[in-house]
Amino acid sequence: MSLPPERGGSPAASAAAGGPPAVDSGVYTASAATSAHGGAASTFGSQPAVTVEGLGRRFGDLIAVDSLTFSVAQGEFFALLGPNGAGKTTTIHMLTTLLEPTSGRASVMGYDVAREPQRVRQVLGMVFQDPALDERLTARENLELHAVLYGIPPRERRQAIEQALVWASLVEAADRRVRTFSGGMKRRLELARALVHSPGVLFLDEPTLGLDPQGRRHLWERIDALRREGLTVLMTTHNLPEAEACDRVGIIDAGRLVEIGPPGELVAKHAGEGGDLEDVFIALTGKQLRDEEATARDLMVSFAKRGGEHTR
Amino acid sequence: MTAQAATGRTHAKAPPSWAGIAPSVVWVMWRREMLRYARDRSQLFGGLSRTVLWLVILGFGLGAALRQIEGYTYAQYILPGVIVLNVLFAALQCAISLVWDRQVGIMREVLVSPAPMLSVALGKLLGGATVSVIQGSIPLLFTPLIGVRLTVWSVLGAWAVMFFLGLFMTALGVIIASQLRTFEGFGSISNGVIQPLYFLSGSIFPLRGVIGGVGFLEIPQHLREELRRLGIFAIGGGWVVQLPTWIQVLVYVNPVSYQLDLLRYVLLRFQQLPMAADLAVTFGAAPVAVVFAAWAMRRMAANGR
Numbered sequence: 001m002s003l004p005p006e007r008g009g010s011p012a013a014s015a016a017a018g019g020p021p022a023v024d025s026g027v028y029t030a031s032a033a034t035s036a037h038g039g040a041a042s043t044f045g046s047q048p049a050v051t052v053e054g055l056g057r058r059f060g061d062l063i064a065v066d067s068l069t070f071s072v073a074q075g076e077f078f079a080l081l082g083p084n085g086a087g088k089t090t091t092i093h094m095l096t097t098l099l100e101p102t103s104g105r106a107s108v109m110g111y112d113v114a115r116e117p118q119r120v121r122q123v124l125g126m127v128f129q130d131p132a133l134d135e136r137l138t139a140r141e142n143l144e145l146h147a148v149l150y151g152i153p154p155r156e157r158r159q160a161i162e163q164a165l166v167w168a169s170l171v172e173a174a175d176r177r178v179r180t181f182s183g184g185m186k187r188r189l190e191l192a193r194a195l196v197h198s199p200g201v202l203f204l205d206e207p208t209l210g211l212d213p214q215g216r217r218h219l220w221e222r223i224d225a226l227r228r229e230g231l232t233v234l235m236t237t238h239n240l241p242e243a244e245a246c247d248r249v250g251i252i253d254a255g256r257l258v259e260i261g262p263p264g265e266l267v268a269k270h271a272g273e274g275g276d277l278e279d280v281f282i283a284l285t286g287k288q289l290r291d292e293e294a295t296a297r298d299l300m301v302s303f304a305k306r307g308g309e310h311t312r
Numbered sequence: 313m314t315a316q317a318a319t320g321r322t323h324a325k326a327p328p329s330w331a332g333i334a335p336s337v338v339w340v341m342w343r344r345e346m347l348r349y350a351r352d353r354s355q356l357f358g359g360l361s362r363t364v365l366w367l368v369i370l371g372f373g374l375g376a377a378l379r380q381i382e383g384y385t386y387a388q389y390i391l392p393g394v395i396v397l398n399v400l401f402a403a404l405q406c407a408i409s410l411v412w413d414r415q416v417g418i419m420r421e422v423l424v425s426p427a428p429m430l431s432v433a434l435g436k437l438l439g440g441a442t443v444s445v446i447q448g449s450i451p452l453l454f455t456p457l458i459g460v461r462l463t464v465w466s467v468l469g470a471w472a473v474m475f476f477l478g479l480f481m482t483a484l485g486v487i488i489a490s491q492l493r494t495f496e497g498f499g500s501i502s503n504g505v506i507q508p509l510y511f512l513s514g515s516i517f518p519l520r521g522v523i524g525g526v527g528f529l530e531i532p533q534h535l536r537e538e539l540r541r542l543g544i545f546a547i548g549g550g551w552v553v554q555l556p557t558w559i560q561v562l563v564y565v566n567p568v569s570y571q572l573d574l575l576r577y578v579l580l581r582f583q584q585l586p587m588a589a590d591l592a593v594t595f596g597a598a599p600v601a602v603v604f605a606a607w608a609m610r611r612m613a614a615n616g617r
Contacts, residue, residue, distance in 0.1 A: 096424050097424065098420070098423055098424060118326060118426055121424055121425055121426040122325065122326065122426045124424065126421075126424045128420055128421075130416055131416070132416075132417065132418060132419075132420040132421040133417070133418060133421075134344065134348070134413075134417060134418040135417070136347065136348045136351050136352070137344065137347055137348075141344075141347065142418075144340070145340050145344060145418070146421065146425070148327065148336050148337060148339075148340040148427075149327065149337060149340070149421075149422060149425035149426070149427040150325075150327070150425055150426065150427075151325040151326055151327035151328065151334075151336075151426065151427075154336075177351070193421075
């Protein structure tokens with residue numbers, strides 16, 4: 001892993017090394033939080049990172065998400081698995097305050113998404129399904145923008161940005177416009193950017209979608225490294241190996257949570273010997289997971305999202 | 313030490329702000345607009361080509377037929393109008409990028425951040441206003457060609473009017489853009505907004521006045537004074553023209569007419585509308601539009617798009 005060495009160190013170690021105290025190591029990723037996680041578990045660990053109770057969202061008559069209930073523990077690596085249009089992205093958008101739920105409640109790090117959206121925004125990191133970068137700006141400028149939006153003090157900005165560039169292996173490309181980047185580079189930049197403000201929970205919406213196998217592997221190595229550091233991650237995917245690598249998987253179909261549990265258990269329960277999550281999915285929903293083509297329902301959902309018949 | 317400090321977890325704070333305005337966010341969003349403008353040569357090219365077409369080609373071409381409007385050559389008369397045209401394009405282009413940003417760009421990143429939306433909106437609008445001033449200054453470079461003499465004060469005054477016009481138009485554009493989901497309507501929007509505002513502002517024809525050449529038809533002094541009482545300032549001679557009433561009404565309800573009139577006064581010392589109305593619209597409409605634009609962007613944030 002191309003992690004900067006100091007990131008593995010505890011706040012105490014970096015303080016002893018003469019660096020600025022805890023603030024400094026905490027600014028970048030959750031690594032510092034992780035190193036102190038053991039000690040904090042008694043106070044923080046009892047509270048789930050994400051709690052979802054009866055969460056639902058309608059677009060007109062269409063129910064995109066129907067009464068979801070689940071929770072994600074701190075330090076857990078959780079995946080929502082389901083075909084296109086199952087409601088995964090809508091769920092993530094509600095959890096990240098982009099979309100108001102029409103029913104139920106959800107909280108992130110103890111903050112209610114509807115009542116304390118400002119708090120929620122401070123504690124989450126987000127990587128969208130499609131790049132959310134300014135392509136006319138350079139990688140460094142995109143990171144600067146992020147650092148300012150998240151209130152990182154000017155003195156710490158520079159270092160936070162340098163660390164992010166190193167972590168994303170984009171030091172040489174730092175002053176190139178993002179327009180010239182490959183899909184994999186953009187994703188690495190977005191992932192590094194989402195960590196700049198040391199979020200409590202990282203939301204990844206189909207993080208490896210559209211990447212070539214090599215880009216996919218590189219990105220996954222980085223995501224995996226975050227997991228080993230104990231960062232809480234909630235991702236959506238319809239990629240089986242990715243889902244199988246998670247601590248727990250929530251299988252979602254047509255806006256409903258069909259089953260939830262560790263991948264191994266789900267396979268043992270629903271698919272039996274030699275099966276995989278795909279078999280679990282077929283057993284539970286009678287459908288193939290890998291249905292790349294948009295269904296009529298997808299088209300309806302995206303049409304309704306764009307404003308229904310008023311779209312022009 | 314708080315529990316957070318003990319874990320070393322320093323979550324982002326909301327950017328420091330006073331009265332809902334975070335200067336750092338305003339600055340970073342403004343700077344983004346500047347960087348985007350600096351890297352888009354096509355906008356500068358568009359401003360230049362518009363200036364050459366309208367001011368030089370139309371100005372001298374139509375000027376050959378019209379000779380003079382109220383003692384000014386036609387090219388001189390339309391100079392403020394060409395500046396306004398450049399400002400309208402610059403401001404709307406800046407505003408319309410919001411649609412793009414929301415679909416595939418940086419806007420979603422901004423929406424999930426704790427940055428206050430009012431500051432984000434302000435940064436964008438001020439950026440649009442600044443680009444407007446730069447684009448609007450292109451025709452000023454052509455003033456020696458058309459015989460308009462600039463002073464430090466007339467340039468500063470013109471910049472002030474351009475800035476407020478740019479702010480107003482960017483805000484108006486943001487309000488429109490916040491209602492758009494796709495780019496499909498972009499062509500009709502830019503044509504449907506820019507052209508009426510431009511043509512119905514007295515930019516290329518006067519509300520009323522004397523058109524023709526000096527010596528073409530000498531106006532006797534008593535008639536000249538009578539005309540002045542009607543609000544028609546006849547410096548040279550020629551035909552007295554007055555627009556049809558329905559066009560006049562449209563010109564009077566168009567806010568750009570007043571902004572343009574003030575700009576024309578600043579650059580040419582020639583005015584067709586009451587000064588008080590010019591000042592009130594130019595400096596009053598922009599802040600109102602900014603409030604509505606910020607509100608539109610906030611609402612957009614709440615709707616999750």
